[in-house]
Amino acid sequence: MKSDSKQSANTLGDWAKIALEKHFQKTIQYEEDVLSDRDPEALHQMRVGMRRLRSAAKGFAPALDLPKAARHSQIGKISRSLGSLRDLDVLLETLETDYDQDALPEVEKEAFKRAIILLKSERNQAFDAVRETLNSEIYFSFKNSLADWLNGPTYGEMALLPIQDILPDLLLPEVSDLFLHPGWLLGIKTKKGKVKIHNLTETEVEELFANQGETLHDLRKQVKRVRYQMSLFKKFYGEAYSEYVEDLKEIQEVLGKMQDSVVLAETLSRVLGCNLQETLPTLAEKLLENRYLSWLEWQPLHQKYLKPEIRDQFRLELLYPYSSSKSKKAGKKKKKG
Numbered sequence: 001m002k003s004d005s006k007q008s009a010n011t012l013g014d015w016a017k018i019a020l021e022k023h024f025q026k027t028i029q030y031e032e033d034v035l036s037d038r039d040p041e042a043l044h045q046m047r048v049g050m051r052r053l054r055s056a057a058k059g060f061a062p063a064l065d066l067p068k069a070a071r072h073s074q075i076g077k078i079s080r081s082l083g084s085l086r087d088l089d090v091l092l093e094t095l096e097t098d099y100d101q102d103a104l105p106e107v108e109k110e111a112f113k114r115a116i117i118l119l120k121s122e123r124n125q126a127f128d129a130v131r132e133t134l135n136s137e138i139y140f141s142f143k144n145s146l147a148d149w150l151n152g153p154t155y156g157e158m159a160l161l162p163i164q165d166i167l168p169d170l171l172l173p174e175v176s177d178l179f180l181h182p183g184w185l186l187g188i189k190t191k192k193g194k195v196k197i198h199n200l201t202e203t204e205v206e207e208l209f210a211n212q213g214e215t216l217h218d219l220r221k222q223v224k225r226v227r228y229q230m231s232l233f234k235k236f237y238g239e240a241y242s243e244y245v246e247d248l249k250e251i252q253e254v255l256g257k258m259q260d261s262v263v264l265a266e267t268l269s270r271v272l273g274c275n276l277q278e279t280l281p282t283l284a285e286k287l288l289e290n291r292y293l294s295w296l297e298w299q300p301l302h303q304k305y306l307k308p309e310i311r312d313q314f315r316l317e318l319l320y321p322y323s324s325s326k327s328k329k330a331g332k333k334k335k336k337g
Contacts, residue, residue, distance in 0.1 A: 013159025016060035023053035050079040055228040063159035070146040081133040085126040183219025220255035236321035
């Protein structure tokens with residue numbers, strides 16, 4: 001099925017194309033700056049563009065007939081290369097701006113300086129990998145295939161459905177996957193079928209990260225996917241919907257701070273080939289403190305989204321997009337009830 005470029009954006013297919021085009025254009029506009037390695041922000045923006053593009057390609061998959069080179073799995077391969085470089089940029093920036101090496105004891109300063117040098121060396125290697133990726137046949141094929149598709153898109157039959165009628169079916173599975181994620185169960189206790197947040201000590205939080213930190217990291221990735229998908233459809237919902245999207249952003253950020261602290265500690269131990277507590281005890285203690293503060297910041301959001309009534313309200317909000325007479329009538333009935 002061919003899309004009529006003059007058609008108003010009313011169908012699932014229309015909105016799929018809008019999303020893909022928006023994120024594709026954002027991605028390629030930073031390509032030259034990334035290759036010249038002039039500005040770390042360009043890399044960040046290109047990575048975000050690729051992530052959102054991948055999320056859109058996956059989320060709209062029922063309506064799309066994309067060429068193999070432009071599907072979300074291929075986008076993911078390119079995005080991972082950008083991600084490795086960006087992660088090193090973040091680690092270096094964090095070390096150089098958030099942790100004052102002059103405040104370290106003399107015995108720790110040399111190890112800190114050596115870690116910076118080693119990370120910069122790894123960063124150079126990661127940049128070489130990105131340059132190779134962006135000059136590879138895989139990347140050229142992705143870019144050309146998606147550009148060709150945008151010029152003459154083809155869809156599956158699902159693309160013909162009105163966007164308002166199918167939005168709940170598009171969004172609810174993603175939100176259900178989020179609410180069923182085991183990351184919500186970390187740091188809680190259940191008693192007689194009721195859930196209660198357990199106030200963990202700093203030591204208990206460290207044990208949790210040591211044993212189940214990857215689960216929290218995966219929860220953040222699921223939050224990000226849902227946030228990206230929901231952000232596309234703000235115009236079809238009201239203020240409450242936008243507030244949920246903002247909550248997801250806040251959750252993503254606070255979980256990200258915890259993860260960044262874990263990654264920084266692990267990376268320093270790896271590049272220095274040592275136990276961080278022994279070689280850089282002052283810095284290691286500061287990382288533990290920051291991680292615990294982020295954990296405390298996470299608790300109100302964690303508690304909020306464990307409440308059944310909050311989850312019910314979230315789901316109900318997704319059921320009634322605007323600009324659909326059927327949905328408006330259902331919404332009025334819901335309010336009267």
